[in-house]
Amino acid sequence: MSRRTIEVELSTSGLDAQGRPQRVPLVTNDGGTAVAVEPPPGVEPDLEGEHMLINLGPQHPATHGVLRLVLELDGETVVRCIPHIGYLHCGFEKIGEYRQYNQIICWTDREDYLNSIGNNVAFALGAERLFGIEITERCKVLRVIASELSRIMSHLVWLGTFCIDIGAFTPFLWAFQRREEIYRLIEKWVGARLTTSATRVGGMAADIPSGWMDGLRQFNRTFPHTLDEIDRVLTRNAIWVGRTVGLGVMTPDEAINWGLSGPMLRASGVDYDVRKDFPYLDYETYDFEVPVGTNGDVYDRYLVRFEELRQSVRILQQAADRLPDGPVNIDDPRIILPPKSKATSEMESMIHHFKVVMEGPRPPIGESYVAVESPKGEKGYYMVSDGTAKPVRWRIRPPSFVNLAAIPKMVEGHLLSDVIAINASIDIVMGEIDR
Amino acid sequence: MSRFEVVRTGASASDSIPVTQKNVSHRKEPPNPSAAALQRQFSSAIKRVEVIWGETVIYVDAASVKQIIRWLHDDQSQRYDFLSDVTAVEYRDAEVPIEVVWHLRSLPFRRFLRIKAQLPKGTSLEIDSVYDIYRSADWLERECYDMFGIRFNGHPDLRRLLMWESYKEGYPLRKDFPLRGRFSRSEQLRQALAQNPEARYSMEELTIADAFAELPEDMRQRLNKGERTGE
Numbered sequence: 001m002s003r004r005t006i007e008v009e010l011s012t013s014g015l016d017a018q019g020r021p022q023r024v025p026l027v028t029n030d031g032g033t034a035v036a037v038e039p040p041p042g043v044e045p046d047l048e049g050e051h052m053l054i055n056l057g058p059q060h061p062a063t064h065g066v067l068r069l070v071l072e073l074d075g076e077t078v079v080r081c082i083p084h085i086g087y088l089h090c091g092f093e094k095i096g097e098y099r100q101y102n103q104i105i106c107w108t109d110r111e112d113y114l115n116s117i118g119n120n121v122a123f124a125l126g127a128e129r130l131f132g133i134e135i136t137e138r139c140k141v142l143r144v145i146a147s148e149l150s151r152i153m154s155h156l157v158w159l160g161t162f163c164i165d166i167g168a169f170t171p172f173l174w175a176f177q178r179r180e181e182i183y184r185l186i187e188k189w190v191g192a193r194l195t196t197s198a199t200r201v202g203g204m205a206a207d208i209p210s211g212w213m214d215g216l217r218q219f220n221r222t223f224p225h226t227l228d229e230i231d232r233v234l235t236r237n238a239i240w241v242g243r244t245v246g247l248g249v250m251t252p253d254e255a256i257n258w259g260l261s262g263p264m265l266r267a268s269g270v271d272y273d274v275r276k277d278f279p280y281l282d283y284e285t286y287d288f289e290v291p292v293g294t295n296g297d298v299y300d301r302y303l304v305r306f307e308e309l310r311q312s313v314r315i316l317q318q319a320a321d322r323l324p325d326g327p328v329n330i331d332d333p334r335i336i337l338p339p340k341s342k343a344t345s346e347m348e349s350m351i352h353h354f355k356v357v358m359e360g361p362r363p364p365i366g367e368s369y370v371a372v373e374s375p376k377g378e379k380g381y382y383m384v385s386d387g388t389a390k391p392v393r394w395r396i397r398p399p400s401f402v403n404l405a406a407i408p409k410m411v412e413g414h415l416l417s418d419v420i421a422i423n424a425s426i427d428i429v430m431g432e433i434d435r
Numbered sequence: 436m437s438r439f440e441v442v443r444t445g446a447s448a449s450d451s452i453p454v455t456q457k458n459v460s461h462r463k464e465p466p467n468p469s470a471a472a473l474q475r476q477f478s479s480a481i482k483r484v485e486v487i488w489g490e491t492v493i494y495v496d497a498a499s500v501k502q503i504i505r506w507l508h509d510d511q512s513q514r515y516d517f518l519s520d521v522t523a524v525e526y527r528d529a530e531v532p533i534e535v536v537w538h539l540r541s542l543p544f545r546r547f548l549r550i551k552a553q554l555p556k557g558t559s560l561e562i563d564s565v566y567d568i569y570r571s572a573d574w575l576e577r578e579c580y581d582m583f584g585i586r587f588n589g590h591p592d593l594r595r596l597l598m599w600e601s602y603k604e605g606y607p608l609r610k611d612f613p614l615r616g617r618f619s620r621s622e623q624l625r626q627a628l629a630q631n632p633e634a635r636y637s638m639e640e641l642t643i644a645d646a647f648a649e650l651p652e653d654m655r656q657r658l659n660k661g662e663r664t665g666e
Contacts, residue, residue: 085596085597086596086597086598086599089597089598091607093582093608094607094608094612094614095614098614129459129488130488132459132460132461132488134457134458252440252442254570256442256516256517256542257516257569257570257571258570258571259517259518259519259569259570259571259572259575260571269440269441269442270441270442270542271441271442271443272517272542276453277453277542277545278453278545278547279453279454279455280455281455282455283455284452284453284454284455292441294440294441364461366461366462366487366488367487367488367490367492368487368488368490369490369519369520369538369547369549371519378519380519380520380538382520382522382536382538384524384526386526386527386528392524392525392526392527393522393524393525395520395522397519397520397538401574401578402571402574402575404574405571405573405574406570434597435597
């Protein structure tokens with residue numbers, strides 16, 4: 001095993017004029033474990049071997065919500081980590097059993113709230129499998145645009161908050177500026193920014209307004225410049241490299257066994273992406289690469305997510321070019337609401353409107369598990385129907401819940417300050433973990 | 436430079452590119468090839484094989500679940516190395532048994548399988564844990580225990596996960612659990628106010644128990660009286 005070298009730029013802070021590190025350790029030892037500083041013999045002998053317990057969170061800004069970690073420290077090295085979750089538990093799955101399928105879509109917004117429109121798409125896909133619906137071509141492309149935009153939004157929040165956690169402030173502002181542009185696009189489309197509820201079973205809540213595609217093309221043109229800027233500031237920055245390389249390493253076998261998914265799994269060198277392996281929405285027809293890391297540390301997770309941003313722009317460009325004309329919703333009055341003008345003028349449409357709203361569409365008896373590649377990983381919706389308008393069971397497979405379960409394994413042996421970096425690299429959203 | 440080789444999974448390892456499933460029929464799709472292999476290997480423990488919307492569901496005997504999942508994980512022709520989800524389903528019909536559901540993925544062969552075991556109501560809801568096969572089962576099984584009260588035998592740390600340890604209202608996702616909770620709002624409020632916040636910090640975690648004798652006399656007295664700190 002060789003030591004990993006990353007060429008850092010001399011001009012960045014953290015290096016003196018000769019290129020020697022100032023305070024920040026540039027090289028961690030090869031095993032991925034931080035070097036625990038042995039106390040010099042004779043100094044404070046009564047403190048030797050004494051462990052300290054500290055309580056990180058649930059109200060700590062670097063825990064990205066309400067995560068509580070009980071850490072047992074030997075000096076500054078973490079010996080044991082016990083995570084506690086559940087502070088945001090609201091019983092989404094229970095509420096889902098009392099709601100019609102289209103009503104549940106509003107709950108999926110609130111669960112992984114950085115990726116709300118992506119959750120809407122995922123839920124609608126699951127429900128359509130349960131109903132046996134084939135959606136229209138235009139709807140498929142619109143949903144691809146929606147999922148990739150929300151992937152970019154989610155990754156930008158991750159990038160910004162990760163920078164803040166580690167101590168870089170400027171990329172946070174750049175990332176949030178661009179995220180705001182996407183929010184404006186989403187707002188023009190569905191009328192809401194965060195809680196989008198953009199999909200319906202069998203289609204979308206609304207088609208894109210005229211001229212919307214120009215805004216998307218404009219974003220596609222300019223966004224890579226921002227990525228280049230952030231790349232120039234972070235990727236070869238001495239402090240950034242020093243704070244991230246060699247931390248929280250998961251080997252490929254471990255990562256699979258611990259059930260990690262998404263960028264966490266790919267950073268560990270497992271080439272698995274739901275969009276490629278179990279494709280949905282015709283993702284196999286888009287030309288994009290799946291970035292894969294080879295070291296499984298925090299730095300690789302950063303690289304993988306960063307490259308995913310560029311790939312998402314590629315997918316968006318292709319989707320914008322191929323968007324076909326035609327209807328967005330399927331033509332089935334038992335499932336899709338009639339246009340408002342017809343509902344108020346034609347008797348038959350009014351009856352359909354009434355039936356769809358009051359009784360709700362009914363799927364046949366059965367069950368479906370549809371997984372999509374959310375920005376955090378494999379997000380699955382498992383629905384069981386007994387033939388009524390409300391599901392018997394609505395289960396969310398939350399990717400960041402399963403990813404977070406591996407945090408004791410990742411932080412043990414590292415320094416306390418590295419816990420923050422490792423925790424940030426998981427990209428958790430507590431709304432999704434606690435549900 | 437790099438520490439490990441890239442593991443190629445289904446799509447990138449094989450020549451055939453998977454495509455989006457289209458026009459999936461309700462119950463007429465062919466079953467996953469693992470279903471036939473399972474029936475050959477464990478003839479009596481496999482109760483029923485169903486294909487719903489293209490997804491293969493295998494109902495297995497609750498006693499041999501762990502053995503079957505271990506075989507699926509270890510056997511070279513199956514290699515179900517990724518546990519997506521562990522959950523349970525309770526039906527509205529009170530006669531239908533509770534089902535424990537495992538969603539397994541084989542990354543090398545690009546297969547997806549759903550294993551189900553039925554636990555009749557009125558019996559003790561117990562089943563073997565798959566924790567030693569998949570570490571991802573840790574929190575998933577804890578959540579399932581928390582929400583349904585199904586005990587996973589062999590799980591090393593089966594505590595409540597999303598609800599707190601002293602939660603007395605039962606298991607929220609069971610059908611006999613009302614949507615607003617078992618207790619009235621006033622009772623819930625009374626219990627919340629009477630809670631000792633320190634109770635969430637277990638003595639084992641904070642190791643106060645070890646050091647209790649060494650604490651100052653007045654602090655020991657206050658702790659004995661159950662007084663909360665910070666008041």
